Each structure stands twice: as structure tokens, then as C-alpha cells.
Amino acid sequence: MDRRTFLGSVAAGVLPLRLSSQVADSNEWGGAVIDCHHHLRRTPEANIAHLDGSGVRHALVLARDNSAESIAAIQAQYPGRILGWLASTDITKPEAEDLLTKAAKAGAIGFGELKSHVAAAGPELRRVYALAAELGVPVLVHFQEVPHTPTEGVFATGFKDFEAVLKAYPKTQFVGHADAFWANISADYANESAYPTGKIKPGGITDKLLGDYPNLFADLSANSGNNALSRDPAFTADFLKRHESKLIFGSDCACSDGKGGGVSQANNPAAARLAGKCVARETLTLLRNMLTPASFRRVTWENAHKVYKLSAA
Numbered sequence: 001m002d003r004r005t006f007l008g009s010v011a012a013g014v015l016p017l018r019l020s021s022q023v024a025d026s027n028e029w030g031g032a033v034i035d036c037h038h039h040l041r042r043t044p045e046a047n048i049a050h051l052d053g054s055g056v057r058h059a060l061v062l063a064r065d066n067s068a069e070s071i072a073a074i075q076a077q078y079p080g081r082i083l084g085w086l087a088s089t090d091i092t093k094p095e096a097e098d099l100l101t102k103a104a105k106a107g108a109i110g111f112g113e114l115k116s117h118v119a120a121a122g123p124e125l126r127r128v129y130a131l132a133a134e135l136g137v138p139v140l141v142h143f144q145e146v147p148h149t150p151t152e153g154v155f156a157t158g159f160k161d162f163e164a165v166l167k168a169y170p171k172t173q174f175v176g177h178a179d180a181f182w183a184n185i186s187a188d189y190a191n192e193s194a195y196p197t198g199k200i201k202p203g204g205i206t207d208k209l210l211g212d213y214p215n216l217f218a219d220l221s222a223n224s225g226n227n228a229l230s231r232d233p234a235f236t237a238d239f240l241k242r243h244e245s246k247l248i249f250g251s252d253c254a255c256s257d258g259k260g261g262g263v264s265q266a267n268n269p270a271a272a273r274l275a276g277k278c279v280a281r282e283t284l285t286l287l288r289n290m291l292t293p294a295s296f297r298r299v300t301w302e303n304a305h306k307v308y309k310l311s312a313a
């Protein structure tokens with residue numbers, strides 16, 4: 001288009017005034033952001049496409065225990081974009097500890113996400129909590145008490161009693177995530193639905209544990225995190241203030257382009273509110289609207305560097 005048509009389009013509001021937002025850069029959100037819940041995708045390009053599309057410069061990648069080479073390949077092809085990775089494995093297998101130890105030696109900076117059909121305080125996870133303390137790496141745990149589909153099952157159950165685990169493993173850095181972690185932000189949650197809505201009753205277990213235990217942090221990703229921060233804005237404002245040193249931005253978004261294309265929430269019917277949307281964009285917009293620039297930077301950048309000990313601070 002020629003210059004006149006272009007200016008006419010701008011005046012008519014047809015074109016975005018901030019053309020730079022079409023090019024992914026760290027400035028779209030006012031500074032560098034790291035997505036700490038980015039699942040490894042099929043190709044290096046697919047990972048970068050989601051980051052670029054959502055205007056996010058950096059990622060902490062969640063991958064399998066044997067992913068060191070895949071991660072290194074992306075880091076070589078796209079320097080500076082992937083600041084680290086977490087290793088997950090089937091923790092019900094006897095060799096789980098060996099595999100996770102090997103992953104840590106190969107460069108994994110934490111374990112997760114740990115998503116298995118076991119109890120949060122059961123022996124399978126306990127040995128991983130102990131190993132994480134020994135190796136000095138955090139663990140990211142998926143807590144879910146309500147299945148999304150008839151065959152899905154539940155994961156790391158018993159979050160309501162998680163205080164005993166936090167006490168038993170004071171040297172383990174826990175990062176809580178998913179449905180039960182976030183639903184328990186409200187004191188009246190009784191495992192009745194995956195994503196409760198409506199006003200939050202103060203005094204929820206998650207709120208209390210974040211306040212009382214220096215070894216517990218919160219991953220804001222997925223519909224679970226976004227829903228918890230969206231359902232009661234007045235509560236959220238104070239919650240963000242209380243825990244801004246404990247909250248870590250992540251998306252857990254599966255959309256293809258960082259703009260909601262493809263499938264963003266794995267066809268999870270309970271998470272339909274985010275269908276067609278990019279979770280990274282939705283949650284970053286919410287945080288930007290509710291936080292001061294300094295607090296936004298803490299939640300989207302600094303806390304991750306502290307907890308996951310990222311080097312490129």
C-alpha cells in the first residue's frame with residue numbers, strides 16, 4: 001500500500017498504531033518477560049512461534065528427562081530465548097530418581113511438571129521432593145482433584161493436607177500449579193469443580209501456605225491460574241500485593257501462534273472460557289492491568305530468576 005492509503009488506514013483505525021507489536025520484542029509488555037510454563041513443542045520453530053506471537057522473549061521449558069539435546073538445539077538456533085528447562089519423568093517407575101538425577105546433570109534446573117496419578121504426600125513424590133532438596137533444584141507440581149474428562153483421572157491429590165509436606169521438606173523449593181492449587185485460593189473449595197467461579201472466600205489454604213512457608217511459590221499458568229486471578233478482582237488486588245515475591249508467570253498455553261490459534265487448552269471442556277485465546281496474552285494483560293511496572297517485572301521476570309536460579313538475570 002502507498003503512504004496515503006497507509007495513513008488513511010491508520011486514521012480509520014484499520015491498522016494498529018503500534019506496528020512494532022507485529023514484530024515480537026521484549027517491549028510489548030514493557031520489558032523482558034519469561035514464560036515459565038512453556039511445554040516443549042515438536043520443532044524449534046514451533047516454540048519460538050508461540051513466544052514471538054505472544055510478545056514474550058524468554059521461556060523456561062518443561063520437557064522430558066531425556067530432552068537435553070533438543071533443548072540445546074533450540075538454544076543454538078535461537079540464542080538467548082530458552083533460559084533453562086525442567087525435567088519430568090514417570091515418577092511411579094523405580095528408575096525415576098536415576099533419570100531425574102541424570103537430567104539435572106545434563107542441565108535441567110528443576111523437576112516438573114510432576115503430573116502423576118499419585119497422592120501429593122505419597123512415597124513416589126516424596127522421594128522426588130527429597131532428591132530435589134539434595135540437588136538444590138525446585139519442583140513444579142500439578143495438583144488436580146477433579147478430572148476434566150471421564151478418563152483423565154486426578155493428580156497429586158490431597159492438596160488440602162500439603163502443609164505437612166512443606167514442613168517435612170523445608171529445603172525443597174515447591175512451585176504449586178493447576179486446578180486444586182488455585183481452587184484452594186478460596187476457603188470454601190470442596191473439590192466440587194475444576195475451576196470454581198464467583199467471589200473468593202478469604203482464608204483459603206493456598207493463600208495461607210504462600211504466606212506461611214518460604215519454600216512454596218505459585219505458578220500462575222493455565223486456565224487454573226488465570227481463572228483464580230479473574231474471578232474476584234477485589235480479592236486479586238490484595239492477593240497479588242501479599243504474594244508478589246512468590247508468584248511466577250507462566251502460560252501453559254498450547255495455542256500455535258501466541259494469538260489463540262489452534263487449540264489453547266487441550267480441548268479441556270472445563271477451560272472453555274479460554275478457547276480461541278492465548279493464555280500467555282490473557283494472563284499478561286491481567287497482570288499488567290493490576291500491577292505497578294515494578295511488581296509486574298517481579299512476577300514476570302525477577303521471581304523466576306530467584307526460584308529457578310536462572311543465570312541471565
Ligand SMILES: [Zn+2]
Pocket residue numbers: 113115142177178
Ligand atoms: Zn499442569
Ligand SMILES: [Zn+2]
Pocket residue numbers: 050054253254255256257258259260264277278279280281
Ligand atoms: Zn498461546
